[in-house]
Amino acid sequence: xxxxxxDLRVSFAREHGDPVEVVHGISLDLAKGETLGxxxxxGSGKSVLSLAxxxxxxxxxxxxxxxxxxxxxxxxxxxxxxxxxxxRKIGMIFQEPMTALNPSMRVGxxxxxxxxxxxxxxxxxxxxxxxxxxxxxxxxxxxxRIDSFPHEMSGGQRQRIGIAxxxxxxxxxxxxxxxxxxxxVTVQAEVLDxxxxxxxxxxxxxxxxxxxxxxxxxxxxxxxxxxRGDEMEQGETxxxxxxxxxxxxxxxxxxxxxxxxxxxxxxxx
Amino acid sequence: MAEILKVQNLSRHxxxxxxxxxxxxxxxxxxxxGRILGxxxxxGSGKSTLAKQxMALDTPTSGEVLLxxxxxxxxxxxxxxxxxxxxxxxxxxxxxSLDPRHDVGRxxxxxxxxxxxxxxxxxxxxxxGELLEDVGLSAxxxxRYPHEFSGGQRQRIAIAxxxxxxxxxxxxxxxxxxxDLTVQKQILELILKLREEHGISVLFITHNIGVVxxxxxxxxxxxxxxxVETGPARAVLDAPREDYTRRLLAAEPTLEVIxxxxxxxxxx
Numbered sequence: 343x344x345x346x347x348x349d350l351r352v353s354f355a356r357e358h359g360d361p362v363e364v365v366h367g368i369s370l371d372l373a374k375g376e377t378l379g380x381x382x383x384x385g386s387g388k389s390v391l392s393l394a395x396x397x398x399x400x401x402x403x404x405x406x407x408x409x410x411x412x413x414x415x416x417x418x419x420x421x422x423x424x425x426x427x428x429x430r431k432i433g434m435i436f437q438e439p440m441t442a443l444n445p446s447m448r449v450g451x452x453x454x455x456x457x458x459x460x461x462x463x464x465x466x467x468x469x470x471x472x473x474x475x476x477x478x479x480x481x482x483x484x485x486x487r488i489d490s491f492p493h494e495m496s497g498g499q500r501q502r503i504g505i506a507x508x509x510x511x512x513x514x515x516x517x518x519x520x521x522x523x524x525x526x527v528t529v530q531a532e533v534l535d536x537x538x539x540x541x542x543x544x545x546x547x548x549x550x551x552x553x554x555x556x557x558x559x560x561x562x563x564x565x566x567x568x569x570r571g572d573e574m575e576q577g578e579t580x581x582x583x584x585x586x587x588x589x590x591x592x593x594x595x596x597x598x599x600x601x602x603x604x605x606x607x608x609x610x611x
Numbered sequence: 612m613a614e615i616l617k618v619q620n621l622s623r624h625x626x627x628x629x630x631x632x633x634x635x636x637x638x639x640x641x642x643x644x645g646r647i648l649g650x651x652x653x654x655g656s657g658k659s660t661l662a663k664q665x666m667a668l669d670t671p672t673s674g675e676v677l678l679x680x681x682x683x684x685x686x687x688x689x690x691x692x693x694x695x696x697x698x699x700x701x702x703x704x705x706x707x708s709l710d711p712r713h714d715v716g717r718x719x720x721x722x723x724x725x726x727x728x729x730x731x732x733x734x735x736x737x738x739x740g741e742l743l744e745d746v747g748l749s750a751x752x753x754x755r756y757p758h759e760f761s762g763g764q765r766q767r768i769a770i771a772x773x774x775x776x777x778x779x780x781x782x783x784x785x786x787x788x789x790x791d792l793t794v795q796k797q798i799l800e801l802i803l804k805l806r807e808e809h810g811i812s813v814l815f816i817t818h819n820i821g822v823v824x825x826x827x828x829x830x831x832x833x834x835x836x837x838x839v840e841t842g843p844a845r846a847v848l849d850a851p852r853e854d855y856t857r858r859l860l861a862a863e864p865t866l867e868v869i870x871x872x873x874x875x876x877x878x879x
Binding site for chain 1: 653654762791792793794795796818819820821822824825848858859862863864865866867868869870871872873874
């Protein structure tokens, strides 16, 4: 297994009183080329789980258990070691590309930054590689757009820049936390397709976090349903959505607009 | 049925670096008393610009907004203040729309400051308590502060505030978009209940076509500032006449096909 999480618990220290535990023993396995969807509402612990996997938990957090990436435990790594893992082995895509990107830096330079720092590429080679990445995420007229600023791009294009940055150092694992939540639906569909294609092409593993079962259904091989820091159920996406074993999963499905629910029932029959 | 809201050839243009942006371009819409009209569109469609005009928070380049047959923009500032009790708004983000320094009682009673004839003292407190119960919170919540509530509870507080002047029209701009799905469902049910009990009319602005289907009687689809298609919600969603409406519907996440597209393509 490329990623193997065993009984992960995360708690946060409080100014007064005992620490409060927000992730209560989550375990999961993820192989190369596989996509795991994590679905849950606010407070489910899905984002804390992803931060822990990146080694990005704040100082007030305490994590126990194991997060093995290629057999090495993220939780016991020093900051120095973590710096070599982030970007190189794990890429991350955030919800809001406008805040994740540097507004005063041209997009090509932002993609090239990691290549120059981590791989020691020359300015020229990094730019060539950045252009290749822009084409890979299907930015139209990439050779012109490489010198654009983020504000000159649409939300969907900005998120594709985010994907290009995350993939620049050829990580084995990509973590995307609500990557399409801020986008229009027509754009969301495009970005999900690009993400899915790239993950398949590059044979890397993807963890996609979303509150939207429709997004999960479209992209995840397997799905983990979380609620208040606990696993509700985990399994093949098809199984989880068509034959949920846990009442909470059924509640989530019931909260979807009637049209979406109808589409599930239609295809089931 | 009487038409409570009429939007007539409404346009709002902005000038930016010498070029004109038509944020709202000749939009005509009507909303009957007691009905829920959904305005659906993506970013840049003009749906929030429309909400601002209807709330008289901005003035149009041309066209009219008629409330009960009276032109909103022909009112004097004083008449407009008096008319405001009839239309209230609920915003998208319940974290930024409630003043964190005020307790819930003060937040909910705030719109009454516009009305010299509004109830005061014990009567006012009673009214606030009733509204809290109406939106599914407790009358004892009046002394608590916004940070003590979840997002869904805050949105209920915002709705209670909007209802205190007994408005006849509620404008909800992406009022459930920031909420969890299960909470969104509760708020939609609350809006339907308020319509049933108070006969309130609602202009429901959203990017989510699935939500339109849940609560709207009529729908207006907007794109680039223009009205694309309008009609009874069920009819438009079941048999869209316009290409753009079909595209919106097709892009909506569904559960019809489960699994990665790349795998399905590869398996072929």
